[in-house]
């Protein structure tokens with residue numbers, strides 16, 4: 001595969017990527033019954049630092065609970081394994097992908113009982129999620145014809161593999177329409193989130209962030225709210241409509257992979273001046289300083305890999 005993931009932690013052992021293989025009878029391959037995390041480690045003067053490792057691992061185990069997976073490792077074992085993968089591959093900065101899934105014990109739709117989850121942790125070097133151009137000029141989004149699933153249809157607060165069929169359909173539609181990313185509305189037509197990011201927008205000096213509804217409770221979203229407030233911004237958690245976004249002065253989206261990505265167009269309408277917003281780029285710079293260990297105020301969010 002074109003992905004260069006090197007050594008992978010696979011059910012407790014570090015193995016070369018070619019040996020990290022599963023059966024075609026794997027339940028998760030057929031039914032989307034997997035859970036995962038997306039975490040970043042950044043190069044810092046004191047070595048690689050994993051950003052908010054504990055929050056990510058906690059969410060990983062919450063996702064397992066939602067799916068009633070029997071996890072064969074503790075959160076601490078997963079935290080150690082993540083650090084082992086970074087060390088073994090000699091990465092200075094990387095994107096880390098823990099994954100747990102229902103294996104090949106049974107192919108009935110009900111994967112339980114007697115089906116302990118299998119677990120792997122891979123990591124690879126991953127640059128800007130939507131490309132440097134999207135950061136410099138702002139990403140162009142279109143509202144997807146696919147809505148975000150309602151809360152009684154899919155568990156949107158858990159990172160479940162099957163949830164990402166919705167994201168994949170939206171992302172493909174957006175990119176085939178020449179946009180960079182999709183904006184998904186909820187079933188009532190209010191703004192939910194991007195296919196892999198949470199949404200912020202700014203009017204005047206007030207920052208707005210989409211409140212928790214059917215969207216994933218993003219860790220980057222939480223970090224940016226804290227950093228923005230510390231910088232003196234008023235931040236309000238709101239329910240918003242797509243035409244409210246059209247009136248915004250600035251808009252951006254955040255996620256572990258996306259970091260802080262400005263949005264310059266939504267549905268072919270310029271957001272503000274149609275460029276990456278000034279406050280957006282200030283918040284992006286502040287976020288990048290934090291994750292790269294340049295802001296001592298947020299040291300508690302970093303786990304240094306010795």
Ligand SMILES: Cc1[nH+]cc(COP(=O)(O)O)c(CN[C@@H](CCC(=O)O)C(=O)O)c1O
Nearest residue numbers: 038195196197198216218219220255256257
């Ligand atoms: C649907 C969704 N919403 C919001 C977020 C932001 O959450 P957080 O990373 O905790 O701030 C992500 C992360 N998307 C992950 C997967 C991306 C992918 O392409 O896969 C990520 O950013 O790692 C989502 O998948």
